[in-house]
Amino acid sequence: AKPKRETFSGQKAFIFAAIGSAVGLGNIWRFPYVTYDNGGGAFIIPYLVALLTAGIPLLFLDYAIGHKYRGSAPLSFRRMSSKLEAFGWWQVLINVIIGIYYAVILGWSASYTYFSLNKAWGSNHADFFFKEYLRMADGAGVSMDFVSAVTLPQIGVWAFILIVMALGVQKGVGKSSAFFMPLLTVMFGILVVSSLFLPGAAKGLNALFTPNWDKLLEPAVWIAAYGQIFFSLSICFGIMVTYASYLKRDTDLTGSGLVVGFANSSFELLAGIGVFAALGFMAQAGGKEVSEVATSGIGLAFIAFPAIIDQAPMGSLLGVLFFGSLLFAGVTSLISILEVIIAAVQDKLHWGRVVSTIVVCVPMALLSIALFGTTTGLPMLDVLDKFVTNFGIVAVAFFSLVAMAIGKYLPTLAEHINRTSSFKVGKMWVLVSGILTPVVLGYMLFSELTKIIKEGYENYPDWFVNTFGWGMAGGLIVLAIILSRLAWHGRDQAEENN
Ligand code: PHE
Ligand code: NA
Numbered sequence: 186a187k188p189k190r191e192t193f194s195g196q197k198a199f200i201f202a203a204i205g206s207a208v209g210l211g212n213i214w215r216f217p218y219v220t221y222d223n224g225g226g227a228f229i230i231p232y233l234v235a236l237l238t239a240g241i242p243l244l245f246l247d248y249a250i251g252h253k254y255r256g257s258a259p260l261s262f263r264r265m266s267s268k269l270e271a272f273g274w275w276q277v278l279i280n281v282i283i284g285i286y287y288a289v290i291l292g293w294s295a296s297y298t299y300f301s302l303n304k305a306w307g308s309n310h311a312d313f314f315f316k317e318y319l320r321m322a323d324g325a326g327v328s329m330d331f332v333s334a335v336t337l338p339q340i341g342v343w344a345f346i347l348i349v350m351a352l353g354v355q356k357g358v359g360k361s362s363a364f365f366m367p368l369l370t371v372m373f374g375i376l377v378v379s380s381l382f383l384p385g386a387a388k389g390l391n392a393l394f395t396p397n398w399d400k401l402l403e404p405a406v407w408i409a410a411y412g413q414i415f416f417s418l419s420i421c422f423g424i425m426v427t428y429a430s431y432l433k434r435d436t437d438l439t440g441s442g443l444v445v446g447f448a449n450s451s452f453e454l455l456a457g458i459g460v461f462a463a464l465g466f467m468a469q470a471g472g473k474e475v476s477e478v479a480t481s482g483i484g485l486a487f488i489a490f491p492a493i494i495d496q497a498p499m500g501s502l503l504g505v506l507f508f509g510s511l512l513f514a515g516v517t518s519l520i521s522i523l524e525v526i527i528a529a530v531q532d533k534l535h536w537g538r539v540v541s542t543i544v545v546c547v548p549m550a551l552l553s554i555a556l557f558g559t560t561t562g563l564p565m566l567d568v569l570d571k572f573v574t575n576f577g578i579v580a581v582a583f584f585s586l587v588a589m590a591i592g593k594y595l596p597t598l599a600e601h602i603n604r605t606s607s608f609k610v611g612k613m614w615v616l617v618s619g620i621l622t623p624v625v626l627g628y629m630l631f632s633e634l635t636k637i638i639k640e641g642y643e644n645y646p647d648w649f650v651n652t653f654g655w656g657m658a659g660g661l662i663v664l665a666i667i668l669s670r671l672a673w674h675g676r677d678q679a680e681e682n683n
Pocket of ligand 2: 206207208209211212416417418419449
C-alpha cells in the first residue's frame with residue numbers, strides 16, 4: 186500500500202512555515218542595504234512593482250503547482266508534464282548548494298550570540314572575525330585545516346536540523362516554525378524599538394529613507410528590486426511548491442499567499458528601520474557619515490554590529506537579540522531548504538521520512554563542514570552564493586516560466602487556484618506570470634551574465650570562479666537532467682494524480 190502523504194495540521198501551520206521560510210537573512214541583512222543603495226525612499230516604487238507583478242503572482246503560482254499536483258518539486262513538475270521534471274531537480278540542487286552555506290552562517294550567528302555576552306571580540310572587529318574567529322587563509326583555495334570554533338556550532342546546527350526534519354512535516358517543520366516565528370517577532374520587535382532610542386537613530390533613518398528619484402531611471406535599480414523580491418519570498422526555489430503540496434484540498438491559497446507576502450515585507454521594513462537606526466548611532470558615535478558605515482551581509486552582521494554592541498547602552502542584550510534573531514530567522518529558512526530536498530528523495534525513491542532525512546542531511550552536513558569549516562571557507566561561500574542567487578535562481582525561474590507559458594499550463598493553474606481561494610486570479614495573472622515576469626527575468630539574466638563575463642567576480646583567481654561558479658552552475662544543470670531521466674520507484678506519475 187502506498188503511504189499517505191503527510192500534511193500540515195491546517196492553514197495556520199502552513200502559514201507559519203511559509204513565513205518562516207520567507208523571513209530570513211534576506212530580510213535582516215539584505216533588504217536594508219539594497220534599499221539604501223538603490224534610491225532609499227524612492228526604492229519603494231520598484232520594490233512595490235516587483236512585489237505586485239512578480240512576487241505575489243509567482244507565490245500564487247508556486248502554491249498552485251504544489252497544491253494541484255501534490256508532490257515535491259520534481260514530482261509536481263513531472264505531473265504537469267514529464268518534460269518539465271528536470272526543472273524540479275534543478276531547484277532541488279540549488280537548495281543543496283544554498284543549504285550547505287546557509288548552515289554555516291547560522292553557525293557563525295550562534296557563536297556571535299555567545300560572544301555578545303562578554304563582547305569577546307576586542308576592539309578590531311574585522312580582524313577578530315577574519316583572523317581570530319575564521320582564521321582565514323590568504324587567497325582563495327581549498328584546504329583541510331579545520332577551525333574548531335567554526336565547526337562545533339556548525340555541527341550543532343546540523344544536529345538540530347536533522348532532528349527537526351526527521352520529525353516530519355507537521356511535528357518537525359510545522360511545529361518548529363510555529364515556535365520560532367512568534368519568538369523571532371518578539372525578539373526582533375524589542376531590538377527595533379530599542380534601536381530607535383539610540384542617539385543618532387534619526388540620522389540613520391534619514392539616510393535610509395531620503396528618496397533619490399533619479400535612481401529610478403537606472404535599470405540596475407529595477408533588477409535589484411526583482412532580485413530582492415525573488416530571494417526574499419523564496420519563490421521559484423521549489424520551496425513553496427513543496428510546502429503547498431502538504432496543504433489540504435480545500436485551502437484558500439491566495440488568502441494565505443497575501444498573508445505571507447505582507448508579513449515578509451513588513452519584516453523587511455522593520456529590519457530596515459532597526460538596522461539603519463543602529464548604523465546612525467554608530468556613525469554619530471564615531472563622528473562619521475552614515476554612508477561611511479553602511480554595509481550589508483557578512484560585514485554588517487559580523488563587523489559593524491559588534492561595534493554597535495560595544496558602544497550602545499545594554500549592548501550585550503542588543504547583541505543577543507540581533508544574533509539570536511539571525512539564528513532563528515535562518516533556522517526556519519534552512520528547514521524549508523531541506524524540506525525541498527528530502528521531499529524529492531522521498532518521492533523519487535519511495536523511502537520513509539527518517540531514512541530520507543538521514544540520506545540528505547548527513548552528506549550535506551559533511552560537505553558543509555568540509556567546505557566551510559576550514560580556513561578557506563569564506564571565498565568559496567561568496568562565489569557559490571553569487572552564482573546561485575544571481576544566476577541560478579533567475580535562470581530556473583526564467584526557463585520554467587517560459588516552459589509553462591509555452592505548454593499553456595497557466596490557465597489550468599488559475600482555474601485550480603480559483604476553485605478554493607478567496608482572492609481570484611484571472612487573465613492578468615496569466616499574462617504577468619507567463620509574459621511580463623519572464624521578460625524581466627530574461628533581461629536580468631542577460632545583463633548580470635554580460636557583466637560578470639566582462640568584469641569577472643571580485644579578485645578571485647580564474648580557476649576558482651570557473652570551478653565553483655561556472656562549473657558548479659553547469660554541473661547542476663547536467664545533474665538535474667540526469668536525475669529527471671532516472672526511474673521513479675513505487676510512486677509514479679499515474680498514482681495519486683488528481
Ligand atoms: N527568503 C529567505 C530570506 O529572505 C532566503 C531564502 C532563500 C530562504 C531561499 C530559503 C531559500 O532570507
Ligand atoms: Na525574506
